[in-house]
Amino acid sequence: MMNTMTLNNLTVAIAVPLESELVEAIRSAHPTVTVLHEPELLPPERFPADHAGDPAFQRTAEQEARYWELLNSADVLYGLPNENAAGLATIASSTKLQWIQAMAAGAGGAVKAAKLSTDDLARITVTSSAGVHALPLAEFAMMGALNGIKRTAELAADQAAKHWPELRTPTRLASGSNVVITGLGEIGLETARLARALGMNVSGTKRSVEDIAGIDKVTDTAGLPGLVATADVLINTLPGTPYTEKMINSEIFDAMKPGTVLVNVGRGTVVDEDALLAALDNGQVSYACLDVFAVEPLPAASPLWEHPRVLVSPHTSALSSAENRLIAERFIENLKRFQAGGTLLHAVDPVHFY
CATH class of the missing domain: 3.40.50.720 (NAD(P)-binding Rossmann-like Domain)
Structure with a gap:
């Protein structure tokens, strides 16, 4: 003591x-x-x-x-x-x-x-x-959410190819979209504050379920599949523990509606990366902004490096x-x-x- x-x-x-x-x-x-x-x-x-x-x-x-x-x-x-x-x-x-x-x-x-x-x-x-690190992490998380909603990966690919598409594709509105935050601690609540400033509806998970001002619905981890069923964006802020390892897995991805955006500013071990790649390929996840990974530095052989709808950040979002x-x-x-x-x-x- x-x-x-x-x-x-x-x-x-x-x-x-x-x-x-x-x-x-x-x-x-x-x-x-x-x-x-x-x-x-x-x-x-x-x-x-x-x-x-x-x-x-x-x-x-x-x-x-x-x-x-x-x-x-x-x-x-x-x-x-x-x-x-x-x-x-x-x-x-x-x-x-x-x-x-x-x-x-x-x-x-x-x-x-x-x-x-x-x-x-x-x-x-x-x-x-x-x-x-709550504010820089929250700002990074919102950047990732907006990247997915506004299709910046596709825009960057078109720019690199000098391609001006004949048919313009509309983007989604952040305002009115549904955001789920796993981990409503300091980082999660700061992220929620910025999301609400953009007009987003925010729900999330917390070990001790309680009402939180400005959060539409709070559940424990068992309630996560229900939350992501209507989510446009899922943002993870949880630390890596035995209880959170691969918490965002194939069950969670399958529960999502197609086109959900995933942002991870917590720890890489929270997301099952194989299940994420499958979700990206089948369209359940339209875009992933990842600052953390199960193994760091991210191995050169990881498919995440070259995936056209993944942003790889070298664990720098808090800096x-x-x-x-x-x-x-x-x-x-x-x-x-x-x-x-x-x-x-x-x-x-x-x-x-x-």
């Missing part, structure tokens, strides 16, 4: 690349906290929110020893060590460590992959950046130039809660890993 720390002896170590002005923002917000940041030990960012940094970066033996000395001296880490599960598994041996603020919204995958002991999972709280600032602001708020012995925002479930 997390211990309440006094305001004078709490140490935070920055384990991933972070702009110096954001480090200073953390220090300014919590002047009694010691914030350890040695940029020369961290790989340079290649782009905004490049939490892993340049893969070509290498520490000297002395720098490597110093990096781990720094992290082992901290009560709190900003970022997973080396931004991977192996780093988390290594730092778990630190008896001082109590909390890690992860950079990823889906940090549960790294926590699961680290294979921490039950004692370590109970002692070290890992919080994700879930919610920080924005504001991401580092937003995560730092989240950390500042969580650090306040941590010092007060309060509940941290977006703690990863140590059993289900989401």
Whole structure:
């Protein structure tokens, strides 16, 4: 369990690349906290929110020893060590460590992959950046929905072929269309807000079924076939867990009306990719906008790469130039809660890993 720390002896170590002005923002917000940041030990960012940094970066033996000395001296880490599960598994041996603020919204995958002991999972709280990415993910999801509704894949193919069709094909209206969102959490609700702004009717799924303002119908997963029967667009925002694996499968695709648009900004394991390809071929799915895949990077042999009605995005839909600032602001708020012995925002479930 997390211990309440006094305001004078709490140490935070920055384990991933972070702009110096954001480090200073953390220090300014919590002047009694010691914030350890040695940029020369961290790989340079290649782009905004490049939490892993340049893969070509290498520490000297002395720098490597110093990096781990720094992290082992901290009560709190900003970022997973080396931004991977192996780093988390290594730092778990630190008896001082109590909390890690992860950079990823889906940090549960790294926590699961680290294979921490039950004692370590109970002692070290890992919080994700879930919610920080809600707006960019929601905007991307709406782009995918509109791409499908407005037939942009066909337009791009015609443009590439310099083909001006004799018969113009009408597109569908977003306004009045039916959108189903699997996962009405922060990302799902932000997506719903943008969808409603376009005049769309929104329904969705939630583990705990409850009425939600602005959502026409809320069901659990068992109710998904009924929801997609009248859907024009299905948007997945769910994380990858044993309970969501291949949740969107042949049964769901068969329940759809022909021509449904699929958008996935959750996790690739939620969608059965073989069943999706079959649904694309038989017309149940008219277009798929996919930012995530069961295996990443997407293997070169995957038919999804070359499918004319699929947009492949390399798991970048959550990225924005504001991401580092937003995560730092989240950390500042969580650090306040941590010092007060309060509940941290977006703690990863140590059993289900989401």
